[in-house]
Amino acid sequence: MKHTDGRIVEYFLFFLLSKSNILSIMQEEQFDFIIIGTGPAGLAAAIMAAKSNRRVLVLEKEGSLGGVCVNTGTFPSKTLREAVLHLTGHLKRKVFEDDYCSTRDAEISMAKLQQRLHHVRQEEHAIISSQLERNRIRIIRGHASFIDENRIRIEQLKGNKALEVCGERILIATGSQPRNPADVPFDHRVIVDSSSILNIESIPKTLIILGGGVIGSEYATIFAALGVKVTLLDRGDRLLKFLDEEISSHLRENFPKGNIDYIHNCGDFTIERTPEGASLRLSNGRKILADCLFFALGREANTKDLAIENAGIELNSYRYIEVNELYQTNRSHIYAVGDVIGWPSLAATSIIQGRLATMHALKLRADTFPKIFPFGIYTIPEISFIGITEEEARQRDYKIVIGKCMYHELPRGQISGENEGMLKMIVHRDTREILGVHVLGGGATEIIHIAQMALLHNAKIDLLIDSIFNYPTYSEALKIAALSASNKIANLAG
Numbered sequence: 001m002k003h004t005d006g007r008i009v010e011y012f013l014f015f016l017l018s019k020s021n022i023l024s025i026m027q028e029e030q031f032d033f034i035i036i037g038t039g040p041a042g043l044a045a046a047i048m049a050a051k052s053n054r055r056v057l058v059l060e061k062e063g064s065l066g067g068v069c070v071n072t073g074t075f076p077s078k079t080l081r082e083a084v085l086h087l088t089g090h091l092k093r094k095v096f097e098d099d100y101c102s103t104r105d106a107e108i109s110m111a112k113l114q115q116r117l118h119h120v121r122q123e124e125h126a127i128i129s130s131q132l133e134r135n136r137i138r139i140i141r142g143h144a145s146f147i148d149e150n151r152i153r154i155e156q157l158k159g160n161k162a163l164e165v166c167g168e169r170i171l172i173a174t175g176s177q178p179r180n181p182a183d184v185p186f187d188h189r190v191i192v193d194s195s196s197i198l199n200i201e202s203i204p205k206t207l208i209i210l211g212g213g214v215i216g217s218e219y220a221t222i223f224a225a226l227g228v229k230v231t232l233l234d235r236g237d238r239l240l241k242f243l244d245e246e247i248s249s250h251l252r253e254n255f256p257k258g259n260i261d262y263i264h265n266c267g268d269f270t271i272e273r274t275p276e277g278a279s280l281r282l283s284n285g286r287k288i289l290a291d292c293l294f295f296a297l298g299r300e301a302n303t304k305d306l307a308i309e310n311a312g313i314e315l316n317s318y319r320y321i322e323v324n325e326l327y328q329t330n331r332s333h334i335y336a337v338g339d340v341i342g343w344p345s346l347a348a349t350s351i352i353q354g355r356l357a358t359m360h361a362l363k364l365r366a367d368t369f370p371k372i373f374p375f376g377i378y379t380i381p382e383i384s385f386i387g388i389t390e391e392e393a394r395q396r397d398y399k400i401v402i403g404k405c406m407y408h409e410l411p412r413g414q415i416s417g418e419n420e421g422m423l424k425m426i427v428h429r430d431t432r433e434i435l436g437v438h439v440l441g442g443g444a445t446e447i448i449h450i451a452q453m454a455l456l457h458n459a460k461i462d463l464l465i466d467s468i469f470n471y472p473t474y475s476e477a478l479k480i481a482a483l484s485a486s487n488k489i490a491n492l493a494g
């Protein structure tokens, strides 16, 4: 009797299992292109793919669309910067001395700044949703992981049942997150990273920032403009070491309100949470105390929870996805773009990578990443550059002259009260070709695009000298620097 009962149960289980298998196979949907992630890389890819009338599916694990760019990185940090400049009148102090600031500083609170962040994020979320809708792009909210090299499992949000989907081509655009080493006592209130800094309850009086990379430097200047005493530490020997050296030291000399104590070659450190805030002990015995500590030492790729091994995709030693110049992984139908593949890890470059990978995947075009592109660093003052630095040119033994324009000599700089800026142009002495342009100051991240067009077309300084620029503008700094380079070439010729 027992034996017969067991067989009945077995048959029943078999029936159930095979039925659920049939169901899941029937439910598994087929797509031409599946995109994982809705950061700038994933969104650019999705729109591109939808325009070519393919069956596109986008997967996103977070409740909010837009990735780090919209939610915790680019948008919030740049919104915070603009709000702080607006509320403190930091740049206007050169026009009205300190009057403007002293009356306004008292009104600023973290809550007020967070309100602005919330508003800008919400507006961007609405724009993204409407773009996806207009382009009839299907989106499923849930955590994606690979079952094999074509099938993806989606753990849906809000307890909805898991789904399986199948893609002929797949794009991984899962981005990155702040590195949180286990020996740092993060509580995300006092000891924070680039995401949790946005949620702190009040503006600290003192702030330690560990890491003089782009994130550390941008936030150091934003908080310094707010009147916070910032200690910025880096293990390197100079701030933002990829910058032209003169621009980097010009930034240091113009730190807002002299509120940043920059410590280079900081060596090893230990971090502790104290009853009053945070403490940082350096290996030379120095102890620094502050209300808040911001750990800004790099990011890591979001590759951990993708079950990437099921698709057989290779990672490099830093756990970023390895791709070729067409953004194909070692599985040629699976592409990866944006922060998940590492340098340069910018919203700007992620967008174009998303488009390029999609065009190749959908057999539209096979273009590669542009040879030159600008960097924009939103410190106060802002910085931007394209092409080679003076140091690089000298290392390569190029015959160069340096053309310069100081903002205090520039009509627009004088009128705007923004006179700490400079533009520096690296020019080949014999060919008069522009090899690099480096700008610190008002409009830097905008005017660099004129230089970009010039470099893309191997232009000589004469293009800038002979063109008429609006007057007074920051862009005119390009023309003045070109004239200064031309004068130096003439002097050398004798």
Ligand SMILES: Cc1cc2nc3c(=O)[nH]c(=O)nc-3n(C[C@H](O)[C@H](O)[C@H](O)COP(=O)(O)OP(=O)(O)OC[C@H]3O[C@@H](n4cnc5c(N)ncnc54)[C@H](O)[C@@H]3O)c2cc1C
Binding pocket: 036, 037, 038, 039, 040, 041, 042, 059, 060, 061, 062, 065, 066, 067, 068, 069, 070, 072, 073, 074, 075, 077, 078, 142, 143, 144, 145, 173, 174, 175, 176, 194, 215, 302, 305, 306, 337, 338, 339, 340, 345, 346, 347, 348, 349, 350, 376, 378
């Ligand atoms: C503080 C800060 C400031 C910055 N400022 C600038 C700037 O001024 N200019 C600039 O060009 N760049 C800036 N960046 C860099 C820029 O934000 C990133 O390079 C860009 O967001 C990367 O885009 P992405 O699409 O690769 O990834 P992300 O924007 O990180 O988006 C990835 C998306 O994938 C989703 N995802 C991850 N895993 C899964 C999964 N398993 N299933 C489903 N979905 C998943 C995530 O939820 C996320 O929505 C800044 C970054 C930071 C942190």
Ligand SMILES: NC(=O)c1ccc[n+]([C@@H]2O[C@H](COP(=O)([O-])OP(=O)(O)OC[C@H]3O[C@@H](n4cnc5c(N)ncnc54)[C@H](O)[C@@H]3O)[C@@H](O)[C@H]2O)c1
Binding pocket: 210, 211, 212, 213, 214, 215, 216, 218, 233, 234, 235, 236, 240, 266, 267, 296, 297, 298, 299, 344, 345, 346, 376, 377, 378
């Ligand atoms: N404006 C922009 O385009 C912008 C703004 C913010 C972030 N981003 C992107 O985000 C990425 C991450 O930025 P990030 O600032 O976190 O990283 P990063 O790699 O740029 O900087 C990390 C810094 O920490 C320092 N460092 C590393 N280990 C250290 C240690 N043990 N002790 C002391 N210092 C140490 C490094 O010397 C470096 O200067 C950047 O690569 C950038 O692409 C871009």
